[in-house]
Amino acid sequence: MENRAKNIRYIVVHCQAGHGTLASMQNFWKTSLGWKSPGYATWIDYDGTRHKLSDYNNPTNGVAGFNSQCLHMSYRGGVLQTDVKVAADTRTQAQKNAILLEIFDMMHWLKENGNDLQNVMIVGHYHFSDDKNHNGAIESWERIKECPSFDAYLEYKSIMLKENPLYAELKLPKNR
């Protein structure tokens, strides 16, 4: 298979928008949505364990319309335990550490495969505009308006700034 690293423009951080098990989410993707690929390459549990769901070279279903340009990760949670309709930054310290490690792994893979990171941004799902040409399958189970329940662009900006001094001037994908 051709390597897709050079096409990657976005490292995208998601939240699960729920607290269910990995198995229940995977079952939902497969059974209810009929997806052949997972929603994310990596899913991060409360204790910081990074579950690799897909090789980085395979696109996953995180942002309809943009997946060929994205590497996706998600942390378990992102909504209140007591009310899953309320977005909340529920990241544990272990999850925060693991997200950083995952970002660095993704950057390493991109560099190793010929992407110089000059056009790569780290963003949250909500930074993408809604793609009217797609069926909105994602929106039905993950409320993308708030995903990942914190500002990933702001939080990880300094990482990409080191790689590309012009990063701060790059335009974010259009807001919803």
Ligand SMILES: [Zn+2]
């Ligand atoms: Zn998302």
